[in-house]
Structure formats: C-alpha cells, structure tokens
Amino acid sequence: MTATAPQQAPAPDVSEPDGTRLVDRVLRMRELAILAVFLVMIAVTQAGNSEFLSEQGIKDLLLNATILVLVATGQSLVVITRNVDLSVGSTLGISAFAAGTCLQGGGSSVVAVLLAVLTGVGFGLLNGLLVSLGQVPALVVTLGTLYVIRGIDSIWVGSRQITAADLPGGFVDFGSGGIFAVPYLALIALAVLVATGYYLKHYGSGRELYALGSNPEAARLAGIPVRKRILAAYTFCGALAGLAGALYLARFGNVDSGTGNGYELTVVSAVVVGGVVFTGGSGSVYGAALGALLLTSVNSVLPALGVSSVWVLAINGILLILAIAVDRIVALRVASALKKRNVRHA
Amino acid sequence: MTHPSDPGQIPVLALQGISKSFGAVRALREVSLELFPGEVHALAGENGAGKSTLIKTLAGVHRPDAGQVLLDGAPVVFHGPGDARDAGIAVIYQEPTLFPDLSIAENIFMSRRPRRTLGRIDHKATHAATAALMRRLGVDLDPDRPARGLSIADQQIVEIAKALSFDARVLIMDEPTAALTGSEVARLFGVVRTLREQGAAVLFISHRLEEIFEICQKVTTLRDGAWIGSESLAGMTEDDLVRRMVGRDLDELYPKQDVAPGEVALSVRRLTREGVFTDVSFEVRRGEIVGLAGLVGAGRTEVARAVFGVDRWDAGEVTVDGRPLANGAPSTAMAAGLALVPEDRRAQGLVMNMSIERNIGLTGLRTTVRAGLVDRGAERSRSLDWAVKLQVKYARIADAVSTLSGGNQQKVVLAKWLATRPKVLIVDEPTRGIDVGTKAEVHRLLSELAADGVAVLMISSDLPEILGMADRVLVMHEGRLTAEIPRSDATEETVMAAATGRAAA
Numbered sequence: 001m002t003a004t005a006p007q008q009a010p011a012p013d014v015s016e017p018d019g020t021r022l023v024d025r026v027l028r029m030r031e032l033a034i035l036a037v038f039l040v041m042i043a044v045t046q047a048g049n050s051e052f053l054s055e056q057g058i059k060d061l062l063l064n065a066t067i068l069v070l071v072a073t074g075q076s077l078v079v080i081t082r083n084v085d086l087s088v089g090s091t092l093g094i095s096a097f098a099a100g101t102c103l104q105g106g107g108s109s110v111v112a113v114l115l116a117v118l119t120g121v122g123f124g125l126l127n128g129l130l131v132s133l134g135q136v137p138a139l140v141v142t143l144g145t146l147y148v149i150r151g152i153d154s155i156w157v158g159s160r161q162i163t164a165a166d167l168p169g170g171f172v173d174f175g176s177g178g179i180f181a182v183p184y185l186a187l188i189a190l191a192v193l194v195a196t197g198y199y200l201k202h203y204g205s206g207r208e209l210y211a212l213g214s215n216p217e218a219a220r221l222a223g224i225p226v227r228k229r230i231l232a233a234y235t236f237c238g239a240l241a242g243l244a245g246a247l248y249l250a251r252f253g254n255v256d257s258g259t260g261n262g263y264e265l266t267v268v269s270a271v272v273v274g275g276v277v278f279t280g281g282s283g284s285v286y287g288a289a290l291g292a293l294l295l296t297s298v299n300s301v302l303p304a305l306g307v308s309s310v311w312v313l314a315i316n317g318i319l320l321i322l323a324i325a326v327d328r329i330v331a332l333r334v335a336s337a338l339k340k341r342n343v344r345h346a
Numbered sequence: 347m348t349h350p351s352d353p354g355q356i357p358v359l360a361l362q363g364i365s366k367s368f369g370a371v372r373a374l375r376e377v378s379l380e381l382f383p384g385e386v387h388a389l390a391g392e393n394g395a396g397k398s399t400l401i402k403t404l405a406g407v408h409r410p411d412a413g414q415v416l417l418d419g420a421p422v423v424f425h426g427p428g429d430a431r432d433a434g435i436a437v438i439y440q441e442p443t444l445f446p447d448l449s450i451a452e453n454i455f456m457s458r459r460p461r462r463t464l465g466r467i468d469h470k471a472t473h474a475a476t477a478a479l480m481r482r483l484g485v486d487l488d489p490d491r492p493a494r495g496l497s498i499a500d501q502q503i504v505e506i507a508k509a510l511s512f513d514a515r516v517l518i519m520d521e522p523t524a525a526l527t528g529s530e531v532a533r534l535f536g537v538v539r540t541l542r543e544q545g546a547a548v549l550f551i552s553h554r555l556e557e558i559f560e561i562c563q564k565v566t567t568l569r570d571g572a573w574i575g576s577e578s579l580a581g582m583t584e585d586d587l588v589r590r591m592v593g594r595d596l597d598e599l600y601p602k603q604d605v606a607p608g609e610v611a612l613s614v615r616r617l618t619r620e621g622v623f624t625d626v627s628f629e630v631r632r633g634e635i636v637g638l639a640g641l642v643g644a645g646r647t648e649v650a651r652a653v654f655g656v657d658r659w660d661a662g663e664v665t666v667d668g669r670p671l672a673n674g675a676p677s678t679a680m681a682a683g684l685a686l687v688p689e690d691r692r693a694q695g696l697v698m699n700m701s702i703e704r705n706i707g708l709t710g711l712r713t714t715v716r717a718g719l720v721d722r723g724a725e726r727s728r729s730l731d732w733a734v735k736l737q738v739k740y741a742r743i744a745d746a747v748s749t750l751s752g753g754n755q756q757k758v759v760l761a762k763w764l765a766t767r768p769k770v771l772i773v774d775e776p777t778r779g780i781d782v783g784t785k786a787e788v789h790r791l792l793s794e795l796a797a798d799g800v801a802v803l804m805i806s807s808d809l810p811e812i813l814g815m816a817d818r819v820l821v822m823h824e825g826r827l828t829a830e831i832p833r834s835d836a837t838e839e840t841v842m843a844a845a846t847g848r849a850a851a
Contacts, residue, residue: 202467207467211452214447215443215445220427221427281445334494
C-alpha cells in the first residue's frame with residue numbers, strides 16, 4: 001500500500017502545535033482504549049490457555065474479524081453522516097449467493113468477486129437514493145430494504161444451497177490461505193480499511209462526510225453537495241457489504257438464503273463500540289475495525305477459557321453499553337474542559 | 347465616508363424587482379438593492395419584514411420567483427450556496443453555522459481547502475492560514491480546537507474568518523452583534539471597517555439602530571416584504587428610520603416607570619458554583635428592575651440558572667420572600683413564585699412544534715389538570731387570556747409556535763411565565779433578535795410588571811436596554827459581581843469599565 005506511507009513519512013515538525021489537538025487526542029485515546037481492552041483480553045486468555053495464540057489460533061482470530069471489519073468500515077461512513085444502513089446483512093447474503101452462482105456456472109473468481117461488489121453497489125445506491133431524496137429517516141428506509149433484499153434473496157435462492165464442493169478449489173484455498181498466520185482475506189480487509197481511513201482524513205469529500213454529520217443545515221449552507229455525499233457513503237457501504245459477501249463465500253464455502261441474517265446489528269454494535277458516534281460527525285474507521293475485532297474475539301476467547309458460548313451475546317451487549325457510557329462520560333469531560341478554556345479566553 | 351458611490355459606478359451585487367413567495371405568504375415583493383464596493387449598507391425592517399429571505403436570495407439558498415440578481419451588472423442565477431460563494435459572497439447568518447465536531451481550521455476552510463499532491467488536504471497549510479487569520483482578527487483561538495463549546499462571540503469570529511479566508515467581495519452579516527457585548531462589537535466593527543477600506547461591499551443587519559448609524563453609509567428599509575426605500579443615512583435620525591420600519595411613530599423605546607421599591611423579594615447570598623461563578627450576592631426588591639450586565643461568558647446566565655434551580659450551586663443561599671429555596675429544584679422555585687425566561691427561546695423556552703396554547707399551558711399544568719387529565723378548555727382559556735394580554739400576533743392559538751416571528755415567540759415565552767403570576771421574574775436577554783416594535787412592547791410590559799410589585803432581574807447584553815430600564819445595574823466580570831451601580835450613576839462607561847474588569851466602579 002503506497003497510500004499508507006505518507007502518513008508517517010513527513011517529518012513530524014511544525015504540523016502538531018504543542019500537542020493541543022484535543023479532538024485528535026480524545027479520538028486516539030478512544031481507539032487506544034479499545035485496543036487496550038482487546039490486548040488485556042487476549043493476554044488473560046493466553047495465560048489461561050497457552051494454545052490460544054498458536055499460529056492457527058491467531059489466524060482464526062483474524063479470519064473471524066475480517067468480514068465484520070469490512071462491513072463495519074462501510075457502515076462507519078454512513079454513521080458518520082448521521083445515517084445508518086440496516087440492510088448490510090441482507091446485501092452480504094445476496095452478494096455471496098450471486099458470487100457463488102457465478103462460480104458454480106464456471107465463472108472466474110475475479111468476475112465472481114466483481115459481481116458481488118456490483119450487487120452491493122446496486123443495493124447501496126438504492127438505499128442512498130431513498131435516504132437522500134426521500135428525506136425519510138435512514139433507520140426506517142434501510143429497515144425496509146433489509147426485508148426487501150432478504151425477500152428477493154429468499155425468492156431467488158429458495159431452498160438451494162451452495163457448498164464448498166460447488167466452488168473451484170483455488171477460491172476456497174484462497175479463503176483459508178495466508179502468509180504465515182495472516183490470512184489473505186484479512187490483508188484485503190486491512191488494505192480497504194487503511195485506504196478508507198486515509199481518504200476520510202486527507203480528502204475534502206471525506207471531511208465533508210464528517211461535516212454533514214456534524215451539522216446538516218450548516219453543510220447545506222456551506223455548499224456541500226449533501227445528497228451526493230450521502231449517496232456515495234451508502235454506495236460505498238453497499239460495495240463493502242458485497243465484497244464481504246464474496247469473502248464470506250471464500251471463507252465458509254457455504255451460502256443459503258439465510259446467510260447474513262441479523263448481521264446488521266453485529267455491525268452496528270462494532271461501529272458503536274469502536275467509538276463512531278451514532279449522532280454523526282465523529283469517530284474513525286480504525287475505531288470501528290477495532291470494535292469489530294473486539295466483538296469477534298469474544299467468540300474465540302470464551303471457548304478457549306472453557307466458558308460456554310451462550311455468554312457471547314450478553315458480553316457483547318455489555319461491551320456495547322460500556323462503550324456508550326464511556327463515550328458519554330468523555331463527551332461531558334471534554335465539554336467542561338472546553339468551557340473552562342472559554343472562561344480563560346473571555 | 348471615504349467612498350461615496352457616484353452614480354456611474356456599477357454595484358458589485360444588486361437585486362432588481364425581486365419577489366419570492368412561500369405558499370401563500372409573499373415574503374418579498376419587488377425588492378431592489380444595490381451594494382457598492384467600499385460601502386456598508388444597512389438592511390432595516392422589523393422581524394418578518396423579509397430580511398432573512400432577502401439574504402438567502404443573495405446567498406443562493408432561495409431562488410427568486412421574479413426579478414434578477416446582478417453580479418457586476420450582469421444577471422446571474424445562483425443554483426446553490428456554493429455558486430454564491432464562488433462569486434465572492436460571504437454570509438454570516440444570525441445563528442452561526444459551524445460544524446461542532448470539526449476543528450476551527452477545518453470549519454474555516456471547509457469549502458476552500460488548501461490542497462497538496464493527489465488532491466489531498468494540506469493540513470499544515472490549513473493550520474497556518476487559520477493561525478494567520480486569527481492573528482489578523484486579533485484573537486487567541488487555537489485553530490485545532492473543535493468548534494464545539496465556543497462562545498457565541500468566538501463562533502462569530504470563526505464565521506468572519508471564514509469570509510476573510512476567501513477574500514469575499516460581498517459580506518452579508520445577519521445580526522452579527524445580537525449576542526455580542528460592547529468590546530466584541532467594537533472588535534467586529536474594526537474588522538468591518540478594514541474590509542470596507544479594502545473595497546468590500548458589506549450588507550449589515552442589526553436591530554440596534556445606533557449600530558446602523560455608527561457603521562453604515564446607506565440603508566434599505568423593508569416593511570412586510572415590500573421595499574420602502576434605499577437612501578443615505580447622512581442627515582437621518584433614529585426616529586426617521588424607525589418610522590420607515592414600522593410605518594408609524596414609536597412610543598418611547600424604554601418606557602420606564604418610577605416605582606418606589608418595596609420589601610426584598612429575591613435575596614442571593616454568597617452563591618458559588620465552582621469554576622463558573624463565585625461569591626455572588628444581591629437583592630431584588632418588589633417593584634424594582636435590576637439589570638445584570640457583563641460580557642458574554644461572565645456567568646450571568648449561569649447565576650440565573652442556579653437561582654432558578656436548573657443547575658446546582660456549591661455554596662451560598664437563595665431566598666424568596668425570606669424563605670430559602672432548595673438547591674437544584676426548579677419546581678420548588680416555581681412554587682415559591684420564581685419565573686425564568688431563558689436566553690435561548692428556541693432551545694430552552696419553547697417546544698417549537700407544539701401549539702401556542704400548549705406552550706403557554708405548560709407552566710399551568712398543576713392548575714389545569716383535573717383527575718389526572720389536562721382540562722383542555724381551562725388550558726385554552728388561560729392561554730388565550732395571556733396571549734391576548736401580551737398582544738401575541740398569531741393566526742390561530744392552535745398553531746405551532748414555530749410559525750411565529752421571533753418577537754412573537756418571545757411574547758409566548760413571557761406569557762408562559764407570567765401566567766404563573768410570579769413574584770420574581772428573571773429574564774435573560776429578553777429582546778435579543780426581536781424587532782424594535784416588539785422590543786418596546788416587551789419593555790413596557792416589564793415596566794408594568796414592576797409597577798404591579800413584581801421583582802424583575804433582567805440580564806442583557808444590550809447596554810442601552812440596561813441603562814434605559816434598570817433601577818440598579820449589577821455587573822459581572824469573570825464569574826464575580828464587580829459592581830452595583832444605581833440608575834443615576836449608570837452610564838455606558840461605568841458599566842463597561844466594570845464589565846471588562848478595568849475598574850471596580
């Protein structure tokens with residue numbers, strides 16, 4: 001990734017004025033906090049079960065997180081604009097099946113992946129158009145498209161199922177292969193993540209997503225093409241859900257009409273746990289990715305510690321509420337800190 | 347007047363015969379306006395006269411139904427705010443339009459970001475340019491701090507920096523001074539004069555007439571969406587201007603009645619809220635109007651909120667008629683006869699999509715509830731009664747408050763609280779952003795209330811209002827009460843000296 005280089009490359013000289021980048025600092029702290037929780041959790045698990053961080057163990061951790069990281073990255077863009085896309089689970093399912101059908105019919109892997117992405121783009125565009133033109137709350141619109149897409153999927157797929165046996169060997173091997181402990185799929189997700197993060201920070205249209213989530217009316221008055229940006233965010237989110245569908249197929253080799261059912265809530269949890277504020281304008285894709293990593297790791301950690309996996313949901317819920325509580329407390333602290341500064345300046 | 351606009355000169359920006367309707371409401375009828383370089387032009391008119399619509403037409407937010415917008419003499423059509431900005435038109439709206447989550451630097455350069463290779467934002471250049479703008483404006487704001495939590499005055503500075511950042515040829519300012527105090531207004535006017543000398547055309551809107559006379563050369567007056575006239579301010583008096591705006595003579599703007607103060611109604615002793623205000627003590631007697639002056643951020647609103655119980659205090663005591671109030675309990679404060687008309691009527695004073703009737707009814711739920719249900723008839727008659735008393739102008743009492751003009755909204759807030767028959771009335775910026783006509787009515791009302799024995803505490807950043815209405819002036823500076831000035835000694839100088847901490851008067 002050449003795109004990652006310039007981030008560290010320029011000499012860290014005058015650009016950081018005596019460490020007062022309050023916003024950045026708080027956000028970074030938020031991400032570091034999740035990372036810390038994650039690392040502590042991994043360390044504790046490793047201490048209790050030395051098999052946990054074997055090469056296969058690390059690979060499983062990363063593979064499990066990959067698909068959620070991808071979808072959460074797309075979802076973050078939408079949430080930053082003060083919207084939400086609840087249809088990502090359905091889009092993932094139908095894209096995975098589309099890719100599978102293509103491969104079954106003898107299509108090449110590249111075409112299959114492209115088809116999955118394009119399917120996602122199509123549904124993303126639909127969501128974006130409905131939300132940006134319809135002036136209807138995104139929650140309701142995408143709840144509708146969640147069912148519509150799932151319905152189309154059910155009608156099309158019926159009781160059919162695609163299994164690994166139907167897929168070319170190379171495709172399945174790619175899904176489970178990797179460089180040492182790092183799966184190829186995780187590398188793809190990482191590349192997408194870093195590119196998206198870089199775009200959001202360094203490109204005007206990326207900053208405008210934050211702006212319009214922060215104050216939609218001001219964004220309109222500032223001449224930001226609000227509809228276009230929202231449309232783009234949804235399209236991107238759909239595209240990543242589609243790509244995630246293709247990766248899902250490669251990883252599990254098994255797709256039916258129920259694939260991705262209920263996934264949207266996991267995605268939204270990951271995004272919120274990762275510090276992307278639901279009211280828009282704040283948060284980063286890195287945070288969302290860490291949130292995804294944290295949530296999926298709970299799935300691996302509990303069995304490794306001999307705890308029944310029935311606890312997974314409850315623990316995910318607790319993490320979510322904790323994250324929201326922390327955000328609220330941090331927000332209050334920051335607000336009072338800023339007020340004090342005002343008093344001094346006045 | 348350095349640049350008298352000779353007739354041969356072409357206006358930078360002009361409106362010709364502009365009309366605009368929203369549904370059945372004709373907001374503008376054949377309005378014309380010419381803005382020349384090096385000239386500050388005032389736009390005068392009561393609230394609802396069409397000023398905001400006119401600004402939004404110039405800014406490309408609204409497209410006129412009829413008439414033309416001329417840029418350098420040539421007709422143009424602005425398809426959106428972006429087009430107007432690209433033409434060099436900067437607008438500073440009444441309510442700052444910042445992005446709270448983004449840094450000051452990003453806010454200023456949102457639409458014109460310095461770029462480096464591959465179209466990436468040049469964060470370093472953005473920071474440096476912002477720092478330079480802040481130096482030019484003579485303010486100490488960190489370009490990297492988020493806009494969230496900035497005081498209104500600082501938000502305004504950021505808006506001005508935004509306009510400066512692209513060397514606007516036309517600067518439109520919609521009531522930029524409404525929330526500012528003396529020194530901030532002076533700072534703002536300094537910037538406006540500099541811009542004018544550099545050849546910018548400025549359109550200035552203010553409800554403070556003295557400001558119009560101080561900074562503007564010409565004035566265009568609107569009344570009920572119609573164009574009344576564009577003329578030079580030279581030789582005009584404030585009364586002339588008011589007559590054009592309201593179409594009639596105004597009564598005295600500050601109809602203060604002399605009332606002999608009665609016994610102490612509100613007593614605040616050594617009130618402290620850590621980090622906000624310290625050791626504040628004062629009394630308000632029945633029949634008295636006490637002004638509370640000070641700069642924005644001096645802690646005036648915070649004291650009022652603590653007295654009323656919205657915020658808790660850390661030390662001190664508040665008594666009404668000698669009985670101490672509980673800390674942090676607005677309902678007991680209301681029961682004791684206290685009423686607070688808050689600063690921000692939209693966010694704190696009113697439920698905007700609820701009807702006039704229900705908004706006024708909110709404070710009377712105790713008296714209008716029968717068997718656990720609100721007696722709609724009782725609520726309506728109580729609300730109607732007060733709406734009529736305060737001469738609120740509305741179509742139907744069941745209309746949403748959001749349909750009213752700012753001045754009438756303020757009257758609804760007042761009605762809501764007066765309906766509780768308070769012994770002590772605290773009003774925070776009672777006339778901010780409302781037109782001269784309504785302003786005089788609000789003043790008369792406050793004066794009458796005092797004459798009826800209500801103790802009034804009036805917080806205001808409008809110095810003439812404080813001087814015109816208050817029997818005594820309390821001044822706060824950085825969280826402390828720095829002066830108490832009787833009406834006879836109160837002048838702009840003594841109050842401002844105390845407010846800026848230059849001297850304990």
